[in-house]
Amino acid sequence: MKYALIGCGRVAYNHLKAAKENGFEIVAVCDIEPDHIFDLYTRAALTPEEAGAIARYEDWNRLFDCEKPTLVSIALPSGLHAACAKDAVRRGIHVIVEKPIALSLQDADELIALARETGAKVCACHQNRFNLAVQEMRAYLEKGCFGVLSNAAVTVRWSRGRDYYSADDWRGTWAQDGGALMNQSIHGIDLLRWMCGGKLATVYGVTRRQYHPYIEAEDVGAAVLQFENGVIATLEGGVNVCGPDLEEHLTLIGSGGTMKLGGLNASTVEYKYFAQEGEAAKNALHEIAPNLYGNGHVSLFKDMAEAIEEDRDPYVTAQDGRDALETVLAVYLSSKTGRPVSLPLKDVSTLDIAGLFD
Numbered sequence: 621m622k623y624a625l626i627g628c629g630r631v632a633y634n635h636l637k638a639a640k641e642n643g644f645e646i647v648a649v650c651d652i653e654p655d656h657i658f659d660l661y662t663r664a665a666l667t668p669e670e671a672g673a674i675a676r677y678e679d680w681n682r683l684f685d686c687e688k689p690t691l692v693s694i695a696l697p698s699g700l701h702a703a704c705a706k707d708a709v710r711r712g713i714h715v716i717v718e719k720p721i722a723l724s725l726q727d728a729d730e731l732i733a734l735a736r737e738t739g740a741k742v743c744a745c746h747q748n749r750f751n752l753a754v755q756e757m758r759a760y761l762e763k764g765c766f767g768v769l770s771n772a773a774v775t776v777r778w779s780r781g782r783d784y785y786s787a788d789d790w791r792g793t794w795a796q797d798g799g800a801l802m803n804q805s806i807h808g809i810d811l812l813r814w815m816c817g818g819k820l821a822t823v824y825g826v827t828r829r830q831y832h833p834y835i836e837a838e839d840v841g842a843a844v845l846q847f848e849n850g851v852i853a854t855l856e857g858g859v860n861v862c863g864p865d866l867e868e869h870l871t872l873i874g875s876g877g878t879m880k881l882g883g884l885n886a887s888t889v890e891y892k893y894f895a896q897e898g899e900a901a902k903n904a905l906h907e908i909a910p911n912l913y914g915n916g917h918v919s920l921f922k923d924m925a926e927a928i929e930e931d932r933d934p935y936v937t938a939q940d941g942r943d944a945l946e947t948v949l950a951v952y953l954s955s956k957t958g959r960p961v962s963l964p965l966k967d968v969s970t971l972d973i974a975g976l977f978d
């Protein structure tokens with residue numbers, strides 16, 4: 621599998637590691653900052669021979685045309701995801717694109733349509749779906765053990781200070797990022813939507829910028845979500861915890877079972893009780909992860925390679941990425957208008973929210 625990485629910043633290490641562990645042929649990387657490439661190689665402990673065998677580019681289109689990779693993964697600032705993914709897909713190159721898949725629904729829809737036309741596969745990088753705890757919850761759900769779902773909740777309580785935002789000028793901007801819901805909470809939002817049945821009816825949300833006046837977007841948000849199937853859910857996501865990151869929880873309550881995932885990124889089974897099984901189990905599973913991004917990239921890359929080989933959809937599709945994006949945009953729109961928002965949404969973008977906290 622000829623593979624290339626576009627964007628060599630913070631999360632890129634997880635991509636390179638996933639590519640290596642899956643035995644991909646890493647043909648090229650792309651970044652406008654040569655230092656970032658060298659830092660990445662150091663973090664990944666590449667030997668000079670390994671690093672020397674990888675071509676370096678500053679322009680992703682040149683990379684696509686010269687190297688002709690089968691698969692690329694995109695770890696650029698969020699506002700560049702859609703443009704780069706579309707450039708790849710137009711050439712029939714398969715793509716793993718970091719979350720959020722885009723910052724506008726129009727871009728997400730264009731990407732999905734292009735992929736349909738060219739046959740290129742697009743995977744949205746919501747790697748937490750592969751957390752062992754999440755897989756366990758999903759298995760109970762698919763076996764019907766939850767019975768009829770009643771309600772669910774996700775909480776993302778993390779901590780980001782001024783140093784985090786000032787390190788890169790795209791962070792916290794409406795044009796390139798969004799805030800705590802679009803960046804940090806979107807994995808939890810993806811899990812919530814996936815577990816609760818996918819189709820949302822209405823969203824009522826409130827967002828605020830409480831402690832970070834130097835960013836444009838929200839640093840905390842909360843919402844009530846109603847699904848078409850009658851499930852109600854709550855969402856709370858923010859980066860205002862005093863001290864280190866606190867938790868990411870996902871709770872699912874059904875007539876046949878209750879399950880609560882926790883830890884820093886929904887990587888622990890904190891509680892489960894299923895009527896069929898009888899006894900409540902506490903702390904049944906605790907996955908050790910090297911960082912907040914978890915272990916999921918390796919599994920997600922493996923699945924994408926198999927999807928290409930088997931000519932099937934990846935486990936996490938572009939439509940899944942669009943669903944998560946739509947959910948965040950619905951919270952944003954509701955917060956802006958002060959009213960509940962009905963879904964589905966079309967043609968909404970983070971830029972429509974610009975100025976909300978000015």
Ligand SMILES: NC(=O)c1ccc[n+]([C@@H]2O[C@H](COP(=O)([O-])OP(=O)(O)OC[C@H]3O[C@@H](n4cnc5c(N)ncnc54)[C@H](O)[C@@H]3O)[C@@H](O)[C@H]2O)c1
Binds near residue numbers: 630632653679699718
């Ligand atoms: N899946 C996850 O758990 C996870 C975790 C962290 C970040 N992310 C996502 O990954 C993306 C990258 O985040 P990050 O924290 O690594 O950001 P970063 O700023 O550390 O890295 C982005 C890299 O892209 C490079 N770049 C910028 N413009 C470019 C261009 N035009 N052409 C080529 N390279 C360019 C930058 O120089 C930088 O090295 C974001 O969208 C973020 O939301 C996902």
